[in-house]
Amino acid sequence: DARVTQTPRHKVTEMGQEVTMRCQPILGHNTVFWYRQTMMQGLELLAYFRNRAPLDDSGMPKDRFSAEMPDATLATLKIQPSEPRDSAVYFCASGLGIGSYNEQFFGPGTRLTVL
Amino acid sequence: AQSVSQHNHHVILSEAASLELGCNYSYGGTVNLFWYVQYPGQHLQLLLKYFSGDPLVKGIKGFEAEFIKSKFSFNLRKPSVQWSDTAEYFCAVLASGGSYIPTFGRGTSLIVHP
Numbered sequence: 001d002a003r004v005t006q007t008p009r010h011k012v013t014e015m016g017q018e019v020t021m022r023c024q025p026i027l028g029h030n031t032v033f034w035y036r037q038t039m040m041q042g043l044e045l046l047a048y049f050r051n052r053a054p055l056d057d058s059g060m061p062k063d064r065f066s067a068e069m070p071d072a073t074l075a076t077l078k079i080q081p082s083e084p085r086d087s088a089v090y091f092c093a094s095g096l097g098i099g100s101y102n103e104q105f106f107g108p109g110t111r112l113t114v115l
Numbered sequence: 116a117q118s119v120s121q122h123n124h125h126v127i128l129s130e131a132a133s134l135e136l137g138c139n140y141s142y143g144g145t146v147n148l149f150w151y152v153q154y155p156g157q158h159l160q161l162l163l164k165y166f167s168g169d170p171l172v173k174g175i176k177g178f179e180a181e182f183i184k185s186k187f188s189f190n191l192r193k194p195s196v197q198w199s200d201t202a203e204y205f206c207a208v209l210a211s212g213g214s215y216i217p218t219f220g221r222g223t224s225l226i227v228h229p
Binding site: 031033042043045046050068091093095097102103104105106107108109 | 124147149151157158159160161192205215216217219220221
């Protein structure tokens with residue numbers, strides 16, 4: 001049963017610290033998405049990769065957030081420095097992105113708390 | 116750019132009641148449509164999707180949705196809800212031939228009382 005995995009599942013850190021979240025997409029999927037979910041804003045798209053290339057990161061605060069795909073099996077989302085307003089659940093999702101097989105498969109999320 | 120509107124933000128039902136959650140989108144071209152469910156403390160999972168063909172789509176757990184192109188709608192229905200259906204429901208739209216970035220609605224929180 002192929003799944004998207006994310007680590008860590010929970011992270012508590014202090015303001016100003018660097019936070020790195022990791023995602024392993026489903027093998028063979030060529031699209032990867034990073035979302036942030038909060039009560040106030042709902043589900044927000046932060047970044048989108050296709051074949052490891054970043055195609056859209058307009059939803060991401062550029063000054064402190066960065067997203068990369070060093071290889072096809074790993075996507076990272078980094079926050080440096082972190083702020084309390086970054087507290088949220090961060091979801092990674094992957095997909096095939098073609099034809100009728102274009103639904104997204106979500107990971108379990110990383111619940112980030114910045115104190 | 117497309118947008119998705121879910122009119123019901125919070126819905127509270129008793130078990131065995133019928134459910135209909137509204138979803139409207141704004142995009143004039145061909146679309147793929149999705150409903151995702153997020154159970155408390157869990158990640159989003161696909162309930163059903165419409166790609167083409169029969170506009171009445173059946174998904175898992177007794178859910179179905181009907182694509183009405185003239186109304187730009189993709190409402191989710193279930194004839195008899197259960198306590199275990201308590202969750203957040205998200206409608207999403209993907210414009211065919213576009214960027215493959217789906218647009219999600221704000222979600223509808225469903226609480227089913229036993």
